[in-house]
Amino acid sequence: MNTPAGQATLGAWLDAQLAAHPSEIELGLDRVGRVADALGLRCPARQSVVIGGTNGKGSCVALTAGLIGSRARVGCYTSPHLWRYNERVTVDGAPASDADFIAAFTAIEAVRGDTRLTFFEWGTLAALWLFKRAGVDIAILEVGLGGRLDAVNIVDADIALVVSIGLDHTDWLGDTREAIGTEKAGIYRADKPALCSERDRPASLAAQAATIGACFEPIGEAFDIRRVDGQWRIRDGQQAVAAAVEADVLDDNMAASVALVHRLGLSVSAADIARAAHAQRRLPGRREWHMSSPAIVYDVGHNEAAIARLIETLTDRAFDRVHLVIGMLVDKPIEKIGAMLAPHVDQWYPVDLSGVTPRGASAAELGSRLGQGNEQAGFASPAAGLAAARSVADAADCIVVCGSFYTVAQVRDPMT
Incomplete structure (x- = not known):
């Protein structure tokens, strides 16, 4: 890659990344993993959460961060962006600056050697570098494509959530929900909570979790949600919370996000749920x-x-x-x-x-x-x-x- 020189802008860095590796997708963890290891990025925070699925990933990132609120320093990584690349990485809700990204890209370039990285891999490594530099307590990472071979999966998630399974990107992930489920379950880890909020889930999710020894916790079994008299009633094992139903927030996304936050060791109140719903509704372009x-x-x-x-x-x-x-x-x-x-x-x-x-x-x-x-x-x-x-x-x-x-x-x- 022709590295931007001197006082290069963020735009120059992004253009160089696209020109150096014009393929939008190149799945696999070896290349990005080598660079991550050189920078010590596989554990970017005290606790790491990985969220995958066909739809609803970004909403669950927003809900989870909203439920946590100010009780922890939270870094969020999502993609794609709508208007500005900076939207992809936030710390406590504030987008990373151009200077932040330039510093991250400069650090990555210094160690990558002849390793070629895709545009998405550059962004993922930058997010992890920025979270580590900022000292975030909890990193919430949205999978880009699939799960098993996605760059985000270089992080060993303390908790992983698969939100939904649908037919999308079939050229890469397979043309059945069972095959896609196997790919998405690749974010699960042995002995760690492996949540799923897809009610009509393919059997491959539970099968993959069992194969690696993950603690599979699907909606309808480990946790659930129902509506009673204008309220959400969320049950999660021995924990329960009730809160007013919020418009334009999917019930199952809220239930999964509450369950996820519980597994981070935090309680959830009705006020937390209202705050999280507001955060999700602020996401542009999601209904x-x-x-x-x-x-x-x-x-x-x-x-x-x-x-x-x-x-x-x-x-x-x-x-x-x-x-x-x-x-x-x-x-x-x-x-x-x-x-x-x-x-x-x-x-x-x-x-x-x-x-x-x-x-x-x-x-x-x-x-x-x-x-x-x-x-x-x-x-x-x-x-x-x-x-x-x-x-x-x-x-x-x-x-x-x-x-x-x-x-x-x-x-x-x-x-x-």
Whole structure:
């Protein structure tokens, strides 16, 4: 890699990383592990948590950090970012600065030798380096892809949570939920809590946990949640907590996050749950409602399970008409998602992402694959699609912006 020289900017570092290893994905732990060992990064905090799953990882990171609150110094690593790379690493809620990342990248470059790293591996190592430097008590790490061979898995998690199992990234993880479950269970560790909040979980999760001797603790058995008179009742072994149900927070995500925090040795109160729910609702682009006239919901979901959640959110509310501004990547299940959304959408606005990312679908391809009469429709950008929807939507309508992080990032104002 041509190392940025002198007073290089963060952007220069990121450009150099992308140019040096243009492959977005190269699974495996040997390369990133060697660099981590050279820097002593496998134990970045007093306690480390790894969260994997098809959907809901970022929400559970936010919920877990929110439940802990100020009782510990918490570092969070998530991906991808919406607007700024700095969003990926936070310490006590504050994003890492450009200078922080430059210091981390400089330290990594000094020891990596001829080891090639992917863009994601650079970011993962930087997060661990920053957490170690900051002296965080608890590191909460979101898996990027899969689990077993993901760079985050160089950390031996004290507690691991698999949130959900769905069909996504099948080229890398396998084309069945059983195969994907095995990959995601790779974050579990022997004799350590191995949580799972997927109710319809493939048997491979428990099987993998048993094979390595992890303490498998699934929802519905080790912990659970139910609604009673507008309250959540969360049971976790001999511990129980009740709190008011919070809008736009998935019950099972909250239950799993509470169980996780209990296993960190911390109690959870109703006030902690309210604070955590607020933290999760602040996550941009996760079924994020702006109750304007018309209402707008932003959702980065891009697989069938995520779209099913979005549909549930839509059907919980009553609108005259639903306008769908959608942009997707070419390797996503566009046809299936179109069929799922069709009964709930009145007007479609397929938008072009081919100029934003090489994997982006053009408006023409997206419209053709969505079907539903969209073959001749299309807009040059997410902004153009949203403007068109706003121009015709009435106050009692809803505009949905969805399909990809790229779609939401193009139109969601980071200052609101």
